[in-house]
Amino acid sequence: MTPQSKFVMNLVKRMDANTIYAVVDIETTGTNVAEGSRIIQFGCVLVQNGAIINQFATDVNPQTTIPEGIQALTGISNAQVKKAPLFDDIAGTIYSLLADTVFVAHNVNFDFPFVNAELERVGYPPLSIQAIDSVTLSQILLPTVPSYRLHDLSQYLNITHEHPHSADDDALVTAKLLIVLFERMQQLPIVTLQQMVAQDAELPQSTAEVFKWGLQVVKKQRQPLPDYLYVSNGLALRKTTQLAVTDDHQYTYPRTKKNKLKRFPKHFEWRADQAKMMNLIYKQYTTPESAEQPLIVEAPTGTGKSLGYTLPFAYITQRYDRQVVIATDTVLLQTQLMDQTIPLLNRMLPFSVHAEVVKGSRHYLDLTRFKTSLDEPERSKQSQLIRLRLLVWLTQTTTGDLDELHLRNDPPYLSAVCHRGLDSLSTSDPFYEDDFLRRLYQRLKYTQFIIVNHAFLIQHAAYFGDTFQRPYLVVDEAQHLADYALSTQRQKFDFQVTLNATRHLIEQLNPDNQFGLATVVQEAPFGEQLQTMRTWLFEFDRQLDALSGHLIQQFQQQFGGKFTTPYKEILLETADWQSFLTQRAGLLEQLDILVDKLATTLTALSQDFYAQTDRWLKSDEERFMGFETSLTKLVTVWQTFSTIRQTPTQESNGAGAYLYWLTISDDRTHIMVTSNLMTVQGFLSQQVYSHFQAPTFTGATLFSSNRSQYLYDQLDLNRDEVKMRRLKSDFNFDTQAKLYISNDAPDIHDDDAYHEYLVKTLLKLLETVNRPTLVLFNSLETISAVYSKLTAAIRQQDRLILAQGISGSKEKLIKRFMDEDNAVLMGAASFWEGIDLPQEQLQLLVIARLPFDSPERVETKVQFARLKAAGKNPFYNLSLPKATLRLRQGIGRLIRTRQDYGAVVVLDSRLVTRHYGQTILKTLPESLPVMTATVPQLTADIAKFFKNHQTKVQP
Template sequence: MNHKDTYAVVDIETTGGNVASGDRMIQFGCVLIEDDKIVHRFATTINPLTSIPKQIEHLTGLSNKSVALAPYFEDVAATIYNLLEDCIIVAHNIQFDYIFLSGELQRCGMPALKNKGIDTVELAQILLPTESSYRLNDLVSKFNIEHTNPHQADSDAAVTAELFLELKNRLKELPLVTVEKMVEISEHLTMETSYFFGKFLAEMKQERLPLSESIMIKNGLAIKIKEPIFEQKAYREEVSYPTTVAKKEQLFQTKLTTRNQQIKMMDAVFDYFTTNEKGHFAIEAATGVGKTLGYLVPLAYIATVEEPVVISTYTTLLQKQLLEKDMVQLNTILPFTVQAAILKSKNHYIHLTKFQEVLRDPIEQKVEAIYKMKLLTWLTETETGDLDELNLTNYNHVFWSKIRHRGWLTKPEEDLWHNEDFYLHAQQKVNHASVIITNHSFLCHDLNRKEKELPTMSKLIIDEAQHLPDVATEASSETFGYYSMQQLIKTIGRTSDEKSFLGRLSQLTQQLPEMDRSHIENMELNILSLEDELSDFVHQLLMYCKNTTANKLYEQEQIDIQFNRETSWNLALKKASKNVLTLMNEINYLGLELVNHGLNEKHQLTQRERYLLEDFFDVLTKFETQKDIFYAVFQKNEDNEVTWFSYKEKSPKNTFTIKRSKVDSSKFLKEKLLDHTPFILYTGATLEISGSFSYFEAQLGESQLRELVIDSPYDYKKQARLWIPKELKPIKALSKKDYVQMIVEQVENIIEHSNENTMVLFNSYEMLQEVYFSLQQKSSVSGRELLAQGFSGSRERMLKRFFRSTGGILLGADSFWEGVDLPGKSLSVIVITRLPFESPDRPFVKAKHRYLEQKQLNPFTVDSLPKATLRLKQGLGRLIRSENDKGIMIVLDNRLIQTSYGKQILAALPKELPIEEIPTKKIGEKLSHFLTIEEKEMN
């Protein structure tokens, strides 16, 4: 292994994805690397003797005309084969390039490729564990590698070569023990990527570098040493809050611009928390006020370690932003340091002991190997152990449930990694902080916990407060899934299955006389009975659903049926539900008995056997949660609850779920939070409607709120427009097909006349999907970045790509209506596909409206209309993010100007915002005029 390898970094462009189907290569690029230096470059365009599809032409810039005089692949096949001989081929997503290239060579009578191959996507996933995207463009921009012609083979090969060298450098920085573990795992990677790790390890052993001072090695695992936590000193006595504008200017100097609206908010917040007047306070601070520092600056002079202030915000992403951006900025302004800490639930953190155990498990899928190697790198970088740092789109794979923190069954001190435990470290940070940052979901779940994780709160700030009622409703929501229950039953298993829990526990009972074998036998009998009983019961429920929907035509794939036990319950269903519940209770009881017996004998157990008990306990906990939901649905009845059955027509049984939720969360919030917290400051950009906070108050269960509205500093008359196309037909008169066509035509009209980034907002994923598929077929969209929620990666990944694009189109629903910060040119046009009313057919919405009617309230007036109004305000808030921004909102729904409720919505928008009806033909011309020519007026 001492010979020097030559790496051939390859990229190809093709007419499609399959040589056998007649697709051909149109460009080949290759860069040779020896001794970590680029020694040779080769690139050629190829005449494919077949037409290049339009979308490939737009993507690569290669047309039929531009390749007409290029050589055929037959002319260059031997040159390419000889160039690659004895080289290790490196490519970004190697399997496509390698298979296609080998197929083309064989077509021309050359031998198939037998070269070793390395994939830079996998290397990047392992060595850059916290990246949100592993697309070539995104990775090269991270390393500031110049990429002149993306999607051209010569340019792509050149930047992939530079990326490969950067990744090699990253590998050099890792401790030897980490690379040794990676080599053990790497045999499961694509092609010969494992050869690369093995070769590199041999080189590392020859030239041993000293271990970095920031790394510690324990039990054969290398992790980053955490910064010690210092007690925060009480500076507040020495430094007082700057009450006057002059004192604030002196404090801010050049670090913060003095803004009247922000100062007004600062003073109001300071007065509220220091005057000891009872009652809670709501401040609507419009976009541009700078509300975060508006409450953080006064807070810094109030919060102490003994009496910390808790800040709750909407998402974990906003939590991170508060800690890593806003708190950092605050500490550059202040003459002292404020320590803040994030409070999240245990399962956000990696459990080192569990991870070490999982490292020993055999690998069954390639993705597990990548995850394990990714985490080995990450542990040398992270100080928090917070899995959110990995920026994965989802954490659904069973691997993550194995290594997540779930607390301890025994004493935490018995954990081998107790001193380095990330969750305990996060708790220590919280205990030493004067500002504790959490999110609404954690807050609402904590209100329900017997053992609270949040400290006793006397001062609480709820940022993005408009979301709290919905999050509280969601926190109270529960789902019983037939498939989930089947999986739990399968996991508990049978004694004959050595991999199942009962199989493994059965072996354990032979060593431990304390563990009663009859418990396992009884549990197995109950499991078998439950499988049959539950299957029959769900079958009966599906029959009930089919009878309920017999006279209705359901176009949608997903079917939701509201369930009312008082009117829909028959004797057979009642009896069957009792039988199922009895079996669940028995299984749960026997399982917990087994765990307790095992723990009584824990001194006789190996570490691995203890983990078996802990994992079994986790499965029982999930099982018990499902059992409790089942009991609540079929044995309990509450006024403020709604239950519905949900399934997909194609696979009704496996997709069958029972959902249960509170209709109104105000009572829960009042009893659990409002009545126990002396000082609560609510803030957000959309709390009131036309000067009234009454809807916001009703949602929370508040009364007699202190209120303050701080208007936007932006000049909406100059900076924004709201347009409604003149020829729109009433939405309710359009078929689904016509409605999709109308949206597509309007979007095409905008993008044909401008190169502005455009966001299209939907009320339903179904419609978003239809529009996305339709737009993909349009030539006007070719060459543009078209991103769609559910198709283009995580929300953060989509926003990153959209921010970097020119003329990008982003289709979003739900979370894209707000919390999106795209200043300047990154967002100039927002298209609202219809007024954002909730679908009245959703079971939850139906139940809520019925609940309001019973209280003699009009659901449309007190719920639907205010919700839609706030949603439109939020949409508009995405558009203007600074004094220099300009933007246009186009609403494809003429109800906004033709109905009385539409006029009520308009009345809640900024008064100076110009609103016009414009013929579709003139929109493009007026749009480019407003955004470009009139821009001079702004400067």
């Protein structure tokens, strides 16, 4: 028996019902013992038989100064540890305490080696005990939790966590978490635990062995499979509820306040404008004269617009037996509708409604692909962990929606197991009856509300129209629909990336490459076919490289001389682009032929290869699958270029006009060609709206002014044929908020001077106002310049400063911002809207400059040109209304509820020095107080504003 197998046997034997788990947390002066880092606090909680049996905690004198950042994080001061025992004095106690236990920590690869290093430093041998990681266990056994920080897990599980970053409290919370995790593990089906153990995953320290012990426990218990689970082809899956239409009763819509209140839950906040919105929508679609008329409702923040449109449409769909498609901006808003609005709606209705969230097929798990992957070796530790999470998740999910896992950065493993669409399914598929996507589309016929995002709506409008016979349509956050319409029609072909992919495939088929496919599959006819494909790939590479060179040569004069940036974009005249395609028609035809040959041969080759699986090793199959995937991607990429070549150049059949541009690197070696729909005019009305009843459009910020044509153009609507209502906010802006505008800002075109002004002003504001602060910028470059100077002047322990593009993902930034009392968050783009920070979570909003789009963007130049050709002023018809809406959205981050209060500071003097500034100001709430002055004057008044409010944020 090998030492490794003895180790495993001992571990499994040790982890029984009587095992004592030593749950440890330490606070340290740094991360490296060898570089002088020391323990300053040690906490340990002993767990046995699912209960806490003992606790030990102590401060430790590190005999060195605790860094200020550590003091701020932990609250442990130099004075506190001065009289504490040295680690030398307690090492024996710690060694005895931990001996013959299983060590547990939240990030065990830090705590366990650190404790052992400290023990060795003072003369003790390292602990030769097993260690497991509660972070990894949490990721696997709680697969849908958004965050695995200890404090976040404690909130999720309702575990009291009073003193985060205190070793005794962190150890206690981790111990309670461990008990929950073990309980969860022992509730898993045997088949799930067997699959998990079979993966033989490389997890931190001895963590993987926990599941071997868990499997033994569950086998001994031999509990029957719970009613909510079933086993299909070796996977334990969650049962789904069957839907059916059974209620044919007609219900009366509650028009009056009295009747609405009867239906509303107790303590539900009555909102007059929400009730107006409900009645407006119900009347619109139950009155024959207006039922075919599109409706726009601007419902300010606080109106409760989600319920404002779902309640009347619930009665409408019940009355006319027709589905409602709700299209909103993001996946997050889809989730909020499903998890918050629909349950509330069902509490209010005398009948039940059902909703389904529908996303693109790649959001869903393909059970067949996943099951196949479990039998294949996996070297990636990340992929191994995801497999384990998915196995547990399958016992919980009824949707198969991978977004439930909150995985970051699209792990490569998911691309191998995600769904390819209904067309990829076959009735012979072992999981055909269980398939998540197939079940979803089956449920839609019994679903009243189908919730999608804007991009999905645009791509699948015809499906909804054909399948559900022109359902109702609600477009929430309607101001974004045009942007999604344009982005979904964008096609880009990168010559260099395609050439690199081709050369990689050629190398895969190189007979001299011992790791390539050609050395594995040599037998006829496979070897001959592969060599033929390699010849075609060589020719494709040669001709594509030539085409790239011709394109660069044809338009090199338009790129000009010296580049000031790594890449430069030029707009192509349609005639010039068509001329190039005509001149190179023969070359393009040859490339088309080669790609067609490659695709046809690959299909035949794949069929023959998989028909003879008994001939191949697993490693052979893996190499072939990799080659097959890469070549399929190459074919798809070339099809994208074919689409660009065939894109309509004139507005016809509702397709809209397209524009083309080239992007080239400064060394003239890397070129890309892009096509994009130029305008939504004629596109949305014919390609989207025509498949539905007259749509309802809503959002908190839709209009830049009552007279503006901008929104109607963006939504491709005829103003004279649309009914429009703008509801008023009932927030008390005169007491809840105040707008401050600086009149001493420098010229915004002088970047250095403006950045210096921003830094000095922000430092003054942050010194004066110790409140949660959001600073909105127009570019990440400006954020980076300001962030570096702010962090040099402000200690992180005094004010946590977070910056988009520097401090993490948007979700992480918002979470950290909400966890602090006085953090500063700097963001651009998406931070202007779509984030909800009510009450004390945001109290000071700073707008660095007015949010005008850069006139240098290719799309902006084209839109300007189109407006000029139509005899319109681009600034007043595009730039100004767009910036006005974005400014309104930005200011909308501040006041989200009737309890909110806060100040808005605009550091762009154009708002008061330019005539259009008054136009912008008129779009803001009439009751919002405005003060224009120098920064010192503004700062003094802001201090008074916050002093006048009773609610105080503790520094």
